Amino acid sequence: DTGVSQNPRHKITKRGQNVTFRCDPISEHNRLYWYRQTLGQGPEFLTYFQNEAQLEKSRLLSDRFSAERPKGSFSTLEIQRTEQGDSAMYLCASSLNVDEQFFGPGTRLTVL
Amino acid sequence: GDSVTQMEGPVTLSEEAFLTINCTYTATGYPSLFWYVQYPGEGLQLLLKATKADDKGSNKGFEATYRKETTSFHLEKGSVQVSDSAVYFCAPDTGRRALTFGSGTRLQVQP
Numbered sequence: 001d002t003g004v005s006q007n008p009r010h011k012i013t014k015r016g017q018n019v020t021f022r023c024d025p026i027s028e029h030n031r032l033y034w035y036r037q038t039l040g041q042g043p044e045f046l047t048y049f050q051n052e053a054q055l056e057k058s059r060l061l062s063d064r065f066s067a068e069r070p071k072g073s074f075s076t077l078e079i080q081r082t083e084q085g086d087s088a089m090y091l092c093a094s095s096l097n098v099d100e101q102f103f104g105p106g107t108r109l110t111v112l
Numbered sequence: 113g114d115s116v117t118q119m120e121g122p123v124t125l126s127e128e129a130f131l132t133i134n135c136t137y138t139a140t141g142y143p144s145l146f147w148y149v150q151y152p153g154e155g156l157q158l159l160l161k162a163t164k165a166d167d168k169g170s171n172k173g174f175e176a177t178y179r180k181e182t183t184s185f186h187l188e189k190g191s192v193q194v195s196d197s198a199v200y201f202c203a204p205d206t207g208r209r210a211l212t213f214g215s216g217t218r219l220q221v222q223p
Binding site: 033035040041042043044045048056091093098100101102103104 | 201212
């Protein structure tokens with residue numbers, strides 16, 4: 001399967017803990033995006049990378065959130081000191097330049 | 113900034129009924145327009161797209177026409193099936209950054 005993959009698929013954590021998610025994009029895609037989706041809503045943009053450069057961050061991305069794409073391939077999204085409001089589905093997508101974005105299955109985070 | 117307004121769901125139809133899901137947007141410049149679909153338990157998939165005014169995107173019997181004058185991209189299908197039950201998202205893309213999604217419209221098709 002050469003699609004976008006995300007790990008883990010589900011994460012349950014206690015408030016105050018740190019969590020890290022991983023996204024592996026389609027191999028030739030230079031753009032990688034992170035979105036957050038809460039129940040009954042559409043995905044909301046968090047941040048995106050072109051190769052290893054993080055080009056834009058949403059105001060939704062507080063200083064507890066950090067994303068990296070160190071070699072321009074896979075990316076990680078870390079949330080420090082999780083809060084219950086962080087519970088959501090975290091989606092990763094990739095694209096070749098400004099073409100169609102391909103989405104991964106998402107990581108569902110539950111903060112207790 | 114970019115924004116999208118979609119008709120609220122859920123939309124409940126009988127099999128073989130005609131479907132319209134309205135979408136209007138505000139965006140800088142002339143965005144490409146997309147409809148994405150999310151089937152139960154699955155990730156987002158591109159359904160169709162249109163990249164310039166008056167273009168018609170089509171796929172799996174669904175169609176949408178890029179109407180620049182009304183900034184709309186309404187989704188239509190002549191005869192829905194139970195397997196079309198899903199959440200549909202409209203999204204413009206100006207190419208500057210990421211997609212801006214509407215809140216989604218849930219479609220339920222009953223046999």
